[in-house]
């Protein structure tokens with residue numbers, strides 16, 4: 001089969017690397033001629049709304065998916081009229097607009113931080129009054145890695161937030177003083193079969209994911225169960241096929257959903273070496289109609305992102321249990337250019353190895 005992928009970044013690249021052993025081929029669409037999935041698959045360069053390119057992908061691919069959630073929904077729907085597209089375009093639509101997303105979660109009985117829309121300065125004042133301070137103001141669309149958002153601590157901050165962000169429709173959310181940020185990665189096949197990976201504890205800095213630890217110290221068995229129930233709910237409500245990521249805040253044993261991503265996710269990269277079947281392989285299995293693989297963890301593992309600049313490669317590779325993934329991208333401030341999975345036979349050994357990897361990565365800046 002040929003899998004068409006909208007987006008040609010590292011997520012698509014790792015999807016292809018996981019799909020080849022299953023006999024699949026890959027064709028990517030991305031506006032960037034240098035996209036790193038092009039190193040491992042056929043890259044067609046074009047805009048996501050270029051009908052000629054979309055028609056070409058739909059002719060060439062047996063099934064189409066995305067590795068980037070800001071693909072225009074109209075393009076996904078155009079493709080869905082001509083080919084099989086998974087996850088469903090509706091999942092893309094919901095995840096692109098923070099207001100639609102939070103409204104969807106609330107309607108599905110899933111707890112979120114309190115929220116309210118704001119499209120004018122007056123509405124922003126009202127939304128902040130409703131949600132309370134501190135609050136986070138975010139643009140409804142096209143925010144990622146903490147971009148397009150501001151924390152409001154005092155009533156006087158409202159004006160600055162409006163001046164900075166008010167050009168776009170906004171959402172105001174209650175600021176959650178969370179104990180931990182966690183995520184759930186789940187997968188659902190075409191037959192409706194679903195599986196969930198061990199929940200992941202995530203550390204962000206500057207709005208960017210730095211470290212993910214599956215079954216990290218903040219994750220209790222009750223939390224794992226609650227996370228699985230949330231994922232199951234979303235998968236069923238959206239009649240979802242493929243891998244889904246849900247990001248949540250854990251506070252006092254409760255889970256509040258922040259957002260979802262209708263795709264393979266950075267907090268699931270540990271699954272390449274750390275789980276029986278990686279998120280990438282399970283995504284390919286799901287969308288091509290194969291049985292899903294086990295999501296069980298194999299030993300203890302953690303993932304460290306490489307951001308901005310590549311640390312000394314050989315220093316990392318000289319450590320036991322370290323697996324380096326370089327995406328073949330040029331370094332740039334804030335850009336994800338690779339990751340490291342650290343594996344160990346026990347939790348104490350993992351902690352020791354992770355500390356060494358972090359020291360090397362942090363020293364590189």
Ligand code: AMP
Nearest residue numbers: 113136144145146173174175176204207
């Ligand atoms: P997001 O783009 O929504 O994933 O937000 C980026 C980061 O900002 C999150 O990973 C959190 O660390 C922080 N953040 C976002 N929303 C909230 C919130 N409502 N309360 C506290 N922190 C938040």
